[in-house]
Amino acid sequence: xxxxxxxxxxxxxxxxxxxxxxxxxxxxxxxxxxxxxxxxxxxxxxxxxxxxxxxxxxxxxxxxxxxxxxxxxxxxxxxxxxxxxxxxxxxxxxxxxxxxxxxxxxxxxxxxxxxxxxxxxxxxxxxxxxxxxxxxxxxxxxxxxxxxxxxxxxxxxxxxxxxxxxxxxxxxxxxxxxxxxxxxxxxxxxxxxxxxxxxxxxxxx
Amino acid sequence: xxxxxxxxxxxxxxxxxxxxxxxxxxxxxxxxxxxxxxxxxxxxxxxxxxxxxxxxxxxxxxxxxxxxxxxxxxxxxxxxxxxxxxxxxxxxxxxxxxxxxxxxxxxxxxxxxxxxxxxxxxxxxxxxxxxxxxxxxxxxxxxxxxxxxxxxxxxxxxxxxxxxxxxxxxxxxxxxxxxxxxxxxxxxxxxxxxxxxxxxxxxxx
DNA sequence: TGACAATTTGAACAACTGGTAGAAACATAC
DNA sequence: GTATGTTTCTACCAGTTGTTCAAATTGTCA
Numbered sequence: 001x002x003x004x005x006x007x008x009x010x011x012x013x014x015x016x017x018x019x020x021x022x023x024x025x026x027x028x029x030x031x032x033x034x035x036x037x038x039x040x041x042x043x044x045x046x047x048x049x050x051x052x053x054x055x056x057x058x059x060x061x062x063x064x065x066x067x068x069x070x071x072x073x074x075x076x077x078x079x080x081x082x083x084x085x086x087x088x089x090x091x092x093x094x095x096x097x098x099x100x101x102x103x104x105x106x107x108x109x110x111x112x113x114x115x116x117x118x119x120x121x122x123x124x125x126x127x128x129x130x131x132x133x134x135x136x137x138x139x140x141x142x143x144x145x146x147x148x149x150x151x152x153x154x155x156x157x158x159x160x161x162x163x164x165x166x167x168x169x170x171x172x173x174x175x176x177x178x179x180x181x182x183x184x185x186x187x188x189x190x191x192x193x194x195x196x197x198x199x200x201x202x203x204x205x
Numbered sequence: 206x207x208x209x210x211x212x213x214x215x216x217x218x219x220x221x222x223x224x225x226x227x228x229x230x231x232x233x234x235x236x237x238x239x240x241x242x243x244x245x246x247x248x249x250x251x252x253x254x255x256x257x258x259x260x261x262x263x264x265x266x267x268x269x270x271x272x273x274x275x276x277x278x279x280x281x282x283x284x285x286x287x288x289x290x291x292x293x294x295x296x297x298x299x300x301x302x303x304x305x306x307x308x309x310x311x312x313x314x315x316x317x318x319x320x321x322x323x324x325x326x327x328x329x330x331x332x333x334x335x336x337x338x339x340x341x342x343x344x345x346x347x348x349x350x351x352x353x354x355x356x357x358x359x360x361x362x363x364x365x366x367x368x369x370x371x372x373x374x375x376x377x378x379x380x381x382x383x384x385x386x387x388x389x390x391x392x393x394x395x396x397x398x399x400x401x402x403x404x405x406x407x408x409x410x
Numbered sequence: 411t412g413a414c415a416a417t418t419t420g421a422a423c424a425a426c427t428g429g430t431a432g433a434a435a436c437a438t439a440c
Numbered sequence: 441g442t443a444t445g446t447t448t449c450t451a452c453c454a455g456t457t458g459t460t461c462a463a464a465t466t467g468t469c470a
Contacts, residue, residue, distance in 0.1 A: 026417080042334055046250025048457065061460085062418045070458065125390070126331055129247055167406045171398065175407055178387025179380040185330070186379055193376065201372045202380055205410065231448080253427065266430085267448045275428065411470100418465070427456065434449070440442085 026058055028066045032076045040119035044074060044127040074123070074130055078139055081124045085113050086146060093149045099157030106153060107176060108199040114183040115195035121184040147173055176202070231263055233271045237281045245324035249279060249332040279328070279335055283344055286329045290318050291351060298354045304362030311358060312381060313404040319388040320400035326389040352378055381407070 034055045038047045049070060053060045067073055092105045114121050131139060150173040157163035179202050187195065239260045243252045254275060258265045272278055297310045319326050336344060355378040362368035384407050392400065 043248050043250045043332070045248045045252075046335065049459090050457085059419060060458085061420070064459070065417060127248070130251070164409070166409055168398070171403055171406050172410070174387060174391055175384040175410055178384040178390075180383070181387060182379060182383025185383075193373070198376055201376050204369070204371055205377070205380060254429085255427085264449055265428085266450075269429075270447060413470090414468090416465105416467070419463085421461095421463105423458100423460080425457080425459105427454100430453080431451090432449100433451100434447105436445105436447070438444085438446095440444100 026056060026062055026066055028076065030056060031063060031066055032073060032080065035073045036077050036080075036120040036123055039074070039077070039127060040122040044123070044130045071130065071132065074127060075135055077120050077123050078128075078131065078135075081113070081117055081120050082139075082142055082146075084117060085110070086142070089146065089149050093153060098162070099153055099160055100162050102153045103150075103157065103163075104203045106150060107180065107203050108196060110177065110180045111183055111195050111199035111202065114180050115187050115189070115198075118184050118187065121181070125181055125184075147177065150176060179205075231261060231267055231271055233281070235261060236268060236271055237278060237285065240278045241282050241285075241325040241328055244279070244282070244332060245327040249328070249335045276335065276337065279332060280340055282325050282328050283336065283340075286318070286322055286325050287344075287347055287351075289322060290315070291347070294351065294354050298358060303367070304358055304365055305367050307358045308355075308362065308368075309408045311355060312385065312408050313401060315382065315385045316388055316400050316404035316407065319385050320392050320394070320403075323389045323392065326386070330386055330389075352382065355381060384410075 031052065035047070035052050038051055038055065049060045049063055052073075053063055067076075088109050089106060092102055092109060095102065097105070128136070128139065151169045154163055154169040154172050158165050158169065180199075183195070183198065187198070193201075236257065240252070240257050243256055243260065247256075254265045254268055257278075258268055272281075293314050294311060297307055297314060300307065300310075302310070333341070333344060356374045359368055359374040359377050363370050363374065385404075388400070388403065392403070398406075
Protein backbone atom coordinates (compact mmCIF):
# COMPACT_ATOMS: atom_id res chain seq x y z
CA UNK A 1 0.00 0.00 0.00
CA UNK A 2 2.94 2.27 0.58
CA UNK A 3 4.08 1.55 -2.96
CA UNK A 4 0.66 2.42 -4.29
CA UNK A 5 0.65 5.73 -2.46
CA UNK A 6 4.04 6.56 -3.86
CA UNK A 7 2.89 5.70 -7.36
CA UNK A 8 -0.22 7.81 -6.93
CA UNK A 9 1.75 10.86 -5.84
CA UNK A 10 3.97 10.49 -8.86
CA UNK A 11 1.00 10.41 -11.19
CA UNK A 12 -0.22 13.54 -9.48
CA UNK A 13 3.12 15.20 -10.11
CA UNK A 14 3.07 14.16 -13.73
CA UNK A 15 -0.40 15.49 -14.44
CA UNK A 16 0.29 18.77 -12.66
CA UNK A 17 3.48 19.04 -14.65
CA UNK A 18 1.69 18.66 -17.97
CA UNK A 19 -0.84 21.26 -16.87
CA UNK A 20 1.75 23.87 -16.00
CA UNK A 21 3.84 22.59 -18.88
CA UNK A 22 6.95 22.53 -16.70
CA UNK A 23 9.66 19.97 -16.70
CA UNK A 24 11.94 19.00 -13.89
CA UNK A 25 15.38 20.42 -13.43
CA UNK A 26 17.79 17.57 -12.90
CA UNK A 27 21.25 17.84 -11.43
CA UNK A 28 23.92 15.26 -10.88
CA UNK A 29 23.79 15.99 -7.16
CA UNK A 30 20.07 15.37 -6.94
CA UNK A 31 20.37 12.13 -8.88
CA UNK A 32 23.16 10.87 -6.65
CA UNK A 33 21.28 11.81 -3.47
CA UNK A 34 18.06 10.13 -4.58
CA UNK A 35 19.95 7.07 -5.74
CA UNK A 36 21.87 6.80 -2.47
CA UNK A 37 18.59 6.75 -0.62
CA UNK A 38 17.11 4.04 -2.81
CA UNK A 39 20.30 1.99 -2.94
CA UNK A 40 20.49 2.07 0.85
CA UNK A 41 16.89 0.96 1.15
CA UNK A 42 16.70 -1.68 -1.58
CA UNK A 43 20.22 -2.40 -2.69
CA UNK A 44 22.05 -1.41 -5.85
CA UNK A 45 21.07 -4.47 -7.86
CA UNK A 46 17.41 -4.24 -6.95
CA UNK A 47 17.04 -0.53 -7.67
CA UNK A 48 16.15 0.38 -11.24
CA UNK A 49 16.90 3.59 -13.05
CA UNK A 50 13.16 3.95 -13.54
CA UNK A 51 12.70 4.12 -9.79
CA UNK A 52 15.41 6.76 -9.42
CA UNK A 53 13.92 8.83 -12.23
CA UNK A 54 10.44 8.40 -10.80
CA UNK A 55 11.51 9.70 -7.41
CA UNK A 56 12.95 12.79 -9.11
CA UNK A 57 9.83 13.29 -11.19
CA UNK A 58 11.73 12.72 -14.39
CA UNK A 59 12.17 9.96 -16.94
CA UNK A 60 14.90 7.39 -17.22
CA UNK A 61 16.30 8.80 -20.43
CA UNK A 62 16.96 12.20 -18.86
CA UNK A 63 19.32 10.67 -16.32
CA UNK A 64 21.71 9.75 -19.08
CA UNK A 65 22.39 13.38 -19.86
CA UNK A 66 23.93 13.80 -16.39
CA UNK A 67 25.48 10.42 -15.74
CA UNK A 68 27.40 7.91 -17.82
CA UNK A 69 25.58 4.81 -16.59
CA UNK A 70 24.22 3.16 -13.48
CA UNK A 71 27.60 2.29 -12.04
CA UNK A 72 28.62 5.89 -12.52
CA UNK A 73 26.02 6.91 -9.94
CA UNK A 74 27.52 4.45 -7.50
CA UNK A 75 30.97 5.87 -8.18
CA UNK A 76 29.72 9.35 -7.30
CA UNK A 77 28.32 8.08 -4.01
CA UNK A 78 31.67 6.59 -3.11
CA UNK A 79 33.49 9.79 -4.00
CA UNK A 80 31.04 11.78 -1.93
CA UNK A 81 31.64 9.69 1.18
CA UNK A 82 35.40 9.62 0.72
CA UNK A 83 35.83 13.35 0.19
CA UNK A 84 33.72 14.02 3.27
CA UNK A 85 35.78 11.57 5.34
CA UNK A 86 39.40 11.73 4.31
CA UNK A 87 40.47 15.33 4.69
CA UNK A 88 39.19 16.01 8.21
CA UNK A 89 40.72 12.78 9.45
CA UNK A 90 44.09 13.60 7.89
CA UNK A 91 44.01 16.97 9.66
CA UNK A 92 43.25 15.36 13.00
CA UNK A 93 46.05 12.83 12.53
CA UNK A 94 48.55 15.54 11.68
CA UNK A 95 47.56 17.91 14.50
CA UNK A 96 49.95 18.37 17.44
CA UNK A 97 47.71 16.72 20.02
CA UNK A 98 48.12 13.96 22.60
CA UNK A 99 47.15 10.54 21.16
CA UNK A 100 44.13 10.12 23.43
CA UNK A 101 42.71 13.44 22.26
CA UNK A 102 43.47 12.59 18.66
CA UNK A 103 41.71 9.24 18.89
CA UNK A 104 38.73 10.87 20.53
CA UNK A 105 38.40 13.43 17.78
CA UNK A 106 38.90 10.80 15.08
CA UNK A 107 36.09 8.69 16.52
CA UNK A 108 33.78 11.67 16.81
CA UNK A 109 34.56 12.57 13.22
CA UNK A 110 33.94 9.08 11.92
CA UNK A 111 30.75 8.67 13.93
CA UNK A 112 29.54 12.01 12.59
CA UNK A 113 30.10 10.94 9.01
CA UNK A 114 28.40 7.60 9.69
CA UNK A 115 25.40 9.31 11.27
CA UNK A 116 24.99 12.21 8.83
CA UNK A 117 25.60 10.58 5.45
CA UNK A 118 23.62 7.61 6.62
CA UNK A 119 22.24 6.39 3.27
CA UNK A 120 25.44 7.02 1.34
CA UNK A 121 27.38 5.39 4.16
CA UNK A 122 25.17 2.33 4.10
CA UNK A 123 25.74 2.04 0.38
CA UNK A 124 29.45 2.60 0.86
CA UNK A 125 29.86 -0.46 3.05
CA UNK A 126 27.42 -2.62 1.13
CA UNK A 127 27.77 -2.23 -2.60
CA UNK A 128 31.48 -2.29 -3.30
CA UNK A 129 31.17 -5.55 -5.25
CA UNK A 130 29.29 -3.59 -7.89
CA UNK A 131 32.23 -1.32 -8.57
CA UNK A 132 34.41 -2.60 -11.37
CA UNK A 133 37.64 -1.69 -13.10
CA UNK A 134 40.36 0.59 -11.77
CA UNK A 135 37.93 2.62 -9.68
CA UNK A 136 37.15 -0.42 -7.56
CA UNK A 137 40.83 -0.84 -6.78
CA UNK A 138 41.21 2.84 -6.00
CA UNK A 139 38.45 2.63 -3.43
CA UNK A 140 40.06 -0.34 -1.70
CA UNK A 141 43.33 1.56 -1.45
CA UNK A 142 41.72 4.72 -0.10
CA UNK A 143 39.75 2.69 2.43
CA UNK A 144 42.97 1.13 3.67
CA UNK A 145 44.65 4.53 3.89
CA UNK A 146 41.71 5.73 5.95
CA UNK A 147 41.98 2.78 8.34
CA UNK A 148 45.71 3.30 8.54
CA UNK A 149 45.19 6.72 10.11
CA UNK A 150 43.38 5.16 13.04
CA UNK A 151 46.00 2.47 13.33
CA UNK A 152 48.78 5.03 13.45
CA UNK A 153 47.08 7.08 16.14
CA UNK A 154 46.68 3.96 18.25
CA UNK A 155 50.29 2.95 17.68
CA UNK A 156 51.35 6.45 18.70
CA UNK A 157 49.39 6.09 21.91
CA UNK A 158 50.87 2.68 22.60
CA UNK A 159 54.38 4.01 22.05
CA UNK A 160 53.63 6.87 24.43
CA UNK A 161 52.32 4.42 27.00
CA UNK A 162 48.78 5.82 27.17
CA UNK A 163 47.08 2.91 25.35
CA UNK A 164 47.37 -0.72 26.36
CA UNK A 165 49.68 -2.87 24.27
CA UNK A 166 47.52 -5.94 25.01
CA UNK A 167 45.40 -5.21 21.95
CA UNK A 168 46.76 -5.27 18.43
CA UNK A 169 46.45 -1.85 16.79
CA UNK A 170 44.87 -3.35 13.64
CA UNK A 171 42.23 -5.23 15.61
CA UNK A 172 41.49 -2.20 17.75
CA UNK A 173 41.03 -0.16 14.59
CA UNK A 174 38.60 -2.65 13.12
CA UNK A 175 36.74 -2.78 16.41
CA UNK A 176 36.38 0.99 16.63
CA UNK A 177 35.40 1.39 13.00
CA UNK A 178 32.95 -1.47 13.37
CA UNK A 179 31.22 0.31 16.24
CA UNK A 180 30.96 3.54 14.26
CA UNK A 181 29.95 1.96 10.95
CA UNK A 182 27.25 0.02 12.70
CA UNK A 183 25.78 3.38 13.63
CA UNK A 184 24.44 3.82 10.13
CA UNK A 185 22.37 0.67 10.64
CA UNK A 186 20.47 1.76 13.72
CA UNK A 187 21.04 5.45 14.40
CA UNK A 188 18.00 7.70 14.29
CA UNK A 189 18.52 11.46 14.49
CA UNK A 190 15.40 11.83 16.61
CA UNK A 191 16.53 9.24 19.16
CA UNK A 192 17.48 9.97 22.80
CA UNK A 193 21.15 10.67 21.99
CA UNK A 194 22.94 12.86 19.47
CA UNK A 195 25.75 11.33 17.49
CA UNK A 196 28.23 13.42 19.48
CA UNK A 197 26.99 11.88 22.72
CA UNK A 198 27.21 8.40 21.23
CA UNK A 199 30.71 9.06 19.96
CA UNK A 200 31.68 10.25 23.43
CA UNK A 201 30.46 6.95 24.89
CA UNK A 202 32.42 5.03 22.28
CA UNK A 203 35.51 7.01 23.21
CA UNK A 204 35.03 6.12 26.85
CA UNK A 205 34.78 2.49 25.89
CA UNK B 206 35.60 -12.34 -20.45
CA UNK B 207 35.08 -13.87 -17.08
CA UNK B 208 31.44 -14.38 -17.93
CA UNK B 209 32.36 -16.03 -21.22
CA UNK B 210 34.74 -18.43 -19.52
CA UNK B 211 32.07 -19.32 -17.01
CA UNK B 212 29.57 -19.91 -19.78
CA UNK B 213 32.05 -22.07 -21.64
CA UNK B 214 32.77 -24.22 -18.60
CA UNK B 215 29.07 -24.75 -18.14
CA UNK B 216 28.66 -25.99 -21.66
CA UNK B 217 31.57 -28.31 -21.00
CA UNK B 218 29.87 -29.62 -17.91
CA UNK B 219 26.62 -30.11 -19.74
CA UNK B 220 28.14 -32.06 -22.61
CA UNK B 221 30.26 -34.18 -20.31
CA UNK B 222 27.21 -34.80 -18.18
CA UNK B 223 25.19 -35.97 -21.16
CA UNK B 224 28.09 -38.19 -22.17
CA UNK B 225 28.35 -39.90 -18.80
CA UNK B 226 24.59 -39.56 -18.55
CA UNK B 227 24.85 -38.32 -14.94
CA UNK B 228 22.80 -35.64 -13.35
CA UNK B 229 23.52 -33.60 -10.26
CA UNK B 230 22.09 -34.36 -6.88
CA UNK B 231 20.56 -31.25 -5.37
CA UNK B 232 19.67 -30.63 -1.74
CA UNK B 233 18.07 -27.68 -0.06
CA UNK B 234 21.16 -27.26 2.09
CA UNK B 235 23.48 -27.09 -0.91
CA UNK B 236 21.22 -24.58 -2.62
CA UNK B 237 21.08 -22.36 0.44
CA UNK B 238 24.86 -22.54 0.96
CA UNK B 239 25.63 -21.71 -2.66
CA UNK B 240 23.08 -18.92 -2.65
CA UNK B 241 24.47 -17.44 0.58
CA UNK B 242 27.87 -17.26 -1.03
CA UNK B 243 26.59 -15.54 -4.16
CA UNK B 244 24.25 -13.22 -2.27
CA UNK B 245 27.14 -12.17 -0.03
CA UNK B 246 29.35 -11.51 -3.02
CA UNK B 247 26.91 -9.84 -5.43
CA UNK B 248 23.80 -9.02 -3.43
CA UNK B 249 20.36 -10.63 -3.46
CA UNK B 250 18.91 -8.46 -6.19
CA UNK B 251 21.87 -8.91 -8.50
CA UNK B 252 22.07 -12.69 -8.14
CA UNK B 253 19.92 -14.72 -10.51
CA UNK B 254 18.55 -18.18 -9.97
CA UNK B 255 20.42 -19.18 -13.11
CA UNK B 256 23.70 -18.26 -11.44
CA UNK B 257 22.86 -20.26 -8.33
CA UNK B 258 21.90 -23.27 -10.44
CA UNK B 259 25.01 -22.85 -12.55
CA UNK B 260 27.25 -22.92 -9.50
CA UNK B 261 25.61 -26.18 -8.42
CA UNK B 262 25.97 -27.67 -11.89
CA UNK B 263 22.20 -27.85 -12.24
CA UNK B 264 19.47 -25.89 -13.98
CA UNK B 265 17.05 -23.33 -12.70
CA UNK B 266 14.05 -25.59 -13.05
CA UNK B 267 15.53 -28.14 -10.70
CA UNK B 268 15.84 -25.57 -7.92
CA UNK B 269 12.08 -25.20 -7.83
CA UNK B 270 11.63 -28.75 -6.69
CA UNK B 271 13.49 -27.92 -3.48
CA UNK B 272 12.51 -24.30 -2.84
CA UNK B 273 9.33 -22.30 -3.17
CA UNK B 274 10.86 -19.24 -4.80
CA UNK B 275 13.84 -16.92 -4.62
CA UNK B 276 12.80 -15.23 -1.41
CA UNK B 277 12.39 -18.67 0.14
CA UNK B 278 16.14 -19.19 -0.21
CA UNK B 279 16.75 -15.94 1.62
CA UNK B 280 14.39 -17.04 4.36
CA UNK B 281 16.37 -20.23 4.85
CA UNK B 282 19.60 -18.23 5.17
CA UNK B 283 18.04 -16.11 7.89
CA UNK B 284 16.75 -19.15 9.75
CA UNK B 285 20.18 -20.75 9.51
CA UNK B 286 21.89 -17.77 11.10
CA UNK B 287 19.25 -17.33 13.77
CA UNK B 288 19.16 -20.96 14.88
CA UNK B 289 22.94 -20.95 15.12
CA UNK B 290 22.92 -17.76 17.18
CA UNK B 291 19.95 -17.71 19.50
CA UNK B 292 20.14 -20.86 21.57
CA UNK B 293 23.76 -20.65 22.71
CA UNK B 294 23.31 -17.00 23.67
CA UNK B 295 20.17 -17.76 25.67
CA UNK B 296 22.08 -20.45 27.56
CA UNK B 297 24.92 -18.06 28.35
CA UNK B 298 22.48 -15.40 29.55
CA UNK B 299 20.69 -17.87 31.80
CA UNK B 300 23.84 -19.43 33.27
CA UNK B 301 24.76 -18.66 36.90
CA UNK B 302 27.89 -16.67 36.11
CA UNK B 303 29.24 -13.25 37.06
CA UNK B 304 28.20 -10.57 34.54
CA UNK B 305 31.74 -9.97 33.31
CA UNK B 306 32.20 -13.64 32.51
CA UNK B 307 28.77 -13.76 30.86
CA UNK B 308 29.53 -10.78 28.65
CA UNK B 309 32.88 -12.28 27.70
CA UNK B 310 31.29 -15.55 26.65
CA UNK B 311 28.49 -13.76 24.79
CA UNK B 312 31.00 -11.74 22.79
CA UNK B 313 33.09 -14.80 22.00
CA UNK B 314 29.95 -16.59 20.86
CA UNK B 315 28.78 -13.74 18.66
CA UNK B 316 32.23 -13.23 17.17
CA UNK B 317 32.40 -16.95 16.43
CA UNK B 318 29.12 -16.89 14.58
CA UNK B 319 30.16 -13.77 12.67
CA UNK B 320 33.48 -15.34 11.68
CA UNK B 321 32.24 -18.82 10.83
CA UNK B 322 28.98 -18.18 8.98
CA UNK B 323 30.65 -15.30 7.21
CA UNK B 324 28.69 -15.31 3.91
CA UNK B 325 25.34 -16.05 5.54
CA UNK B 326 26.12 -13.42 8.16
CA UNK B 327 26.93 -10.84 5.51
CA UNK B 328 23.63 -11.58 3.84
CA UNK B 329 21.85 -11.45 7.18
CA UNK B 330 22.84 -7.86 7.84
CA UNK B 331 22.45 -6.71 4.27
CA UNK B 332 19.39 -8.14 2.62
CA UNK B 333 16.60 -7.78 5.15
CA UNK B 334 14.75 -5.30 2.92
CA UNK B 335 14.13 -8.20 0.54
CA UNK B 336 12.18 -10.14 3.11
CA UNK B 337 8.46 -9.47 2.93
CA UNK B 338 5.33 -10.37 4.80
CA UNK B 339 5.09 -11.78 8.31
CA UNK B 340 8.50 -13.43 8.10
CA UNK B 341 10.18 -10.02 7.79
CA UNK B 342 8.49 -8.87 10.96
CA UNK B 343 9.45 -12.07 12.75
CA UNK B 344 13.11 -11.49 11.92
CA UNK B 345 13.02 -7.95 13.28
CA UNK B 346 11.53 -9.21 16.52
CA UNK B 347 14.04 -12.03 16.90
CA UNK B 348 16.90 -9.65 16.18
CA UNK B 349 15.69 -7.35 18.91
CA UNK B 350 15.36 -10.25 21.33
CA UNK B 351 18.92 -11.21 20.51
CA UNK B 352 20.19 -7.68 21.18
CA UNK B 353 18.16 -7.57 24.37
CA UNK B 354 20.22 -10.45 25.80
CA UNK B 355 23.37 -8.36 25.56
CA UNK B 356 21.60 -5.36 26.99
CA UNK B 357 20.40 -7.35 29.98
CA UNK B 358 23.83 -8.77 30.71
CA UNK B 359 25.26 -5.25 30.68
CA UNK B 360 22.46 -3.95 32.90
CA UNK B 361 23.14 -6.83 35.29
CA UNK B 362 26.77 -5.83 35.44
CA UNK B 363 25.90 -2.19 36.00
CA UNK B 364 23.54 -3.12 38.82
CA UNK B 365 26.29 -5.24 40.39
CA UNK B 366 28.69 -2.34 40.05
CA UNK B 367 31.20 -4.12 37.80
CA UNK B 368 30.39 -2.16 34.63
CA UNK B 369 30.45 1.61 34.37
CA UNK B 370 27.10 3.39 34.41
CA UNK B 371 28.53 6.18 32.28
CA UNK B 372 27.56 4.32 29.13
CA UNK B 373 23.99 3.56 28.22
CA UNK B 374 23.40 -0.20 28.03
CA UNK B 375 21.69 0.10 24.63
CA UNK B 376 24.56 2.07 23.13
CA UNK B 377 27.12 -0.31 24.59
CA UNK B 378 25.22 -3.22 23.06
CA UNK B 379 25.19 -1.61 19.64
CA UNK B 380 28.86 -0.83 19.98
CA UNK B 381 29.80 -4.38 20.90
CA UNK B 382 27.60 -5.93 18.22
CA UNK B 383 28.99 -3.47 15.71
CA UNK B 384 32.52 -4.59 16.46
CA UNK B 385 31.59 -8.25 16.06
CA UNK B 386 29.41 -7.84 12.99
CA UNK B 387 32.15 -5.89 11.31
CA UNK B 388 34.25 -9.03 11.64
CA UNK B 389 32.39 -10.63 8.76
CA UNK B 390 33.59 -7.78 6.54
CA UNK B 391 37.31 -8.21 7.07
CA UNK B 392 38.03 -11.43 8.96
CA UNK B 393 40.11 -14.02 7.14
CA UNK B 394 40.49 -17.47 8.74
CA UNK B 395 44.10 -17.63 7.57
CA UNK B 396 45.03 -14.28 9.15
CA UNK B 397 47.39 -13.81 12.11
CA UNK B 398 44.64 -14.18 14.72
CA UNK B 399 41.90 -16.73 15.35
CA UNK B 400 38.42 -15.44 15.99
CA UNK B 401 38.77 -16.48 19.64
CA UNK B 402 41.83 -14.28 20.04
CA UNK B 403 40.04 -11.37 18.39
CA UNK B 404 37.02 -11.87 20.62
CA UNK B 405 39.31 -11.87 23.64
CA UNK B 406 40.71 -8.51 22.56
CA UNK B 407 37.21 -7.13 22.10
CA UNK B 408 36.34 -8.30 25.59
CA UNK B 409 39.36 -6.49 26.98
CA UNK B 410 38.23 -3.35 25.23
C1' DT C 411 12.02 38.36 -31.83
C1' DG C 412 15.08 34.50 -33.59
C1' DA C 413 19.02 31.43 -33.36
C1' DC C 414 21.62 28.21 -31.00
C1' DA C 415 22.78 25.35 -27.20
C1' DA C 416 21.20 22.80 -23.22
C1' DT C 417 18.00 19.64 -21.53
C1' DT C 418 14.11 16.24 -21.51
C1' DT C 419 11.08 13.10 -23.70
C1' DG C 420 9.35 8.80 -25.23
C1' DA C 421 9.96 4.97 -27.79
C1' DA C 422 12.78 1.23 -29.10
C1' DC C 423 16.39 -2.34 -28.23
C1' DA C 424 18.46 -6.69 -26.82
C1' DA C 425 19.47 -9.11 -22.81
C1' DC C 426 17.96 -10.97 -18.80
C1' DT C 427 14.68 -11.84 -14.89
C1' DG C 428 11.71 -15.09 -11.78
C1' DG C 429 8.57 -18.48 -12.52
C1' DT C 430 5.87 -22.55 -14.93
C1' DA C 431 4.71 -26.93 -17.47
C1' DG C 432 5.57 -31.10 -19.18
C1' DA C 433 8.68 -34.36 -20.94
C1' DA C 434 12.68 -37.03 -19.72
C1' DA C 435 15.83 -39.44 -16.62
C1' DC C 436 16.41 -41.59 -12.49
C1' DA C 437 15.80 -44.73 -8.24
C1' DT C 438 13.31 -48.17 -5.85
C1' DA C 439 10.35 -52.01 -5.05
C1' DC C 440 8.19 -55.73 -6.80
C1' DG D 441 11.47 -56.83 -16.67
C1' DT D 442 7.51 -53.42 -15.22
C1' DA D 443 5.31 -49.96 -12.37
C1' DT D 444 5.59 -46.05 -9.40
C1' DG D 445 7.15 -42.09 -7.38
C1' DT D 446 11.06 -38.79 -7.20
C1' DT D 447 14.13 -35.64 -9.21
C1' DT D 448 16.12 -32.95 -13.13
C1' DC D 449 15.93 -31.05 -17.80
C1' DT D 450 14.22 -28.30 -21.67
C1' DA D 451 11.61 -24.77 -23.49
C1' DC D 452 8.94 -21.16 -22.84
C1' DC D 453 6.32 -16.95 -20.87
C1' DA D 454 5.55 -12.27 -19.58
C1' DG D 455 7.70 -8.61 -17.43
C1' DT D 456 11.77 -5.78 -16.36
C1' DT D 457 16.41 -4.25 -16.99
C1' DG D 458 20.19 -0.83 -18.61
C1' DT D 459 21.20 1.71 -22.55
C1' DT D 460 20.71 4.39 -26.94
C1' DC D 461 18.82 7.99 -29.89
C1' DA D 462 16.19 11.11 -32.75
C1' DA D 463 12.81 14.40 -31.94
C1' DA D 464 10.68 17.78 -29.04
C1' DT D 465 11.01 21.13 -25.59
C1' DT D 466 13.14 24.70 -22.87
C1' DG D 467 16.69 28.29 -21.57
C1' DT D 468 19.84 32.00 -23.02
C1' DC D 469 21.45 35.85 -25.11
C1' DA D 470 22.10 38.88 -28.98
